[in-house]
Structures are given as structure tokens and as C-alpha cells.
Amino acid sequence: MGWYDISQICLNGHVITDRAKSSPEFMKKYCTKCGEATITSCQHCDTPILGDYQVEGITAISLSKPKAPGFCHECGHPYPWTLRKINIAKELGDELDNLSKEDQDKFKSTLDDLVTDNPRTELAVIRFKKIMSKVGKDSYEAIKSILVDIVSETVRKSIFGN
Numbered sequence: 270m271g272w273y274d275i276s277q278i279c280l281n282g283h284v285i286t287d288r289a290k291s292s293p294e295f296m297k298k299y300c301t302k303c304g305e306a307t308i309t310s311c312q313h314c315d316t317p318i319l320g321d322y323q324v325e326g327i328t329a330i331s332l333s334k335p336k337a338p339g340f341c342h343e344c345g346h347p348y349p350w351t352l353r354k355i356n357i358a359k360e361l362g363d364e365l366d367n368l369s370k371e372d373q374d375k376f377k378s379t380l381d382d383l384v385t386d387n388p389r390t391e392l393a394v395i396r397f398k399k400i401m402s403k404v405g406k407d408s409y410e411a412i413k414s415i416l417v418d419i420v421s422e423t424v425r426k427s428i429f430g431n
């Protein structure tokens with residue numbers, strides 16, 4: 270039987286370690302990438318953030334960089350980095366000058382549905398793509414770099430291609 274280790278992640282979503290329990294020597298109070306404070310549990314319900322899955326006697330060396338989960342598996346609350354990125358993307362929505370006010374609002378309203386998997390996600394994807402076809406390349410790239418880490422893989426593929 271295996272068990273889940275605990276992840277330590279900074280408030281901006283940089284994963285410090287996904288083995289805070291078994292290798293506490295990797296833990297850091299502050300993020301070395303951005304200087305933000307780090308957390309090991311949900312700020313809403315205090316449940317530890319799931320880390321690497323450990324199996325007794327087997328040391329798995331994972332090649333992929335651990336990804337920060339978007340939502341708490343216990344209470345469903347978005348983690349701070351998810352909220353921050355959604356809010357930044359919404360602010361960016363107001364800067365998209367070549368969009369009408371209506372499209373700016375539509376853009377902002379798709380964001381909450383893009384980061385979760387719910388029945389409205391598909392609709393949000395279609396709306397998002399329509400609006401993206403109207404923004405310039407720089408805005409598109411900026412929006413992509415904010416959203417790429419917080420949307421699900423399916424959404425990422427259908428809105429950004431890969």
C-alpha cells in the first residue's frame with residue numbers, strides 16, 4: 270500500500286517540493302522563484318495538499334515537473350494561485366481594447382468555467398475561442414501564459430492547441 274506525500278507550494282503556484290513529508294530538507298519558507306510565502310495545506314480547510322504518491326520500498330524518479338493542483342481535494346476551494354491567476358486574467362480582460370465592452374464581459378465570465386470541469390465548460394471554450402480570434406497576438410500570448418497552468422488538459426488542448 271502506498272500513501273500520498275505532501276506538497277509545498279508558494280502562493281503564486283510554484284511547487285517547492287511534492288515530498289515535504291518524506292524529504293523535509295527540500296522545504297522552503299519562501300519561494301526562490303518569486304519570494305512568496307509557501308503553504309503545505311489548504312488555507313480554507315487546513316487539509317494537506319496532495320503530493321507525490323509513495324510506494325513502500327520503491328523510489329520512483331518522476332521526470333515530469335510536479336504541477337500545482339487547482340482546487341483542494343477536500344473542500345473544493347480554489348487554491349490561492351488559482352484565484353490569483355483568474356483575477357489577473359479578468360483584469361487583463363479590461364485591457365483588451367479592441368474588444369467591445371460586451372465581449373470583455375463575456376471573456377471574464379468564461380474564466381471561472383474554463384478552470385473547472387462542469388457542464389458549462391464546453392460553452393465557455395467556444396465563447397473563449399470566438400473572443401480570442403478578435404484579440405491581437407500579444408494579448409493572446411499574455412492570456413495563454415496566465416491560463417495555461419490552471420485550465421485542465423482537455424481545455425488547454427482545445428483552446429490553445431497543445
Ligand SMILES: [Zn+2]
Nearest residue numbers: 279283300303
Ligand atoms: Zn513562487
Ligand SMILES: [Zn+2]
Nearest residue numbers: 311314341344
Ligand atoms: Zn480545502
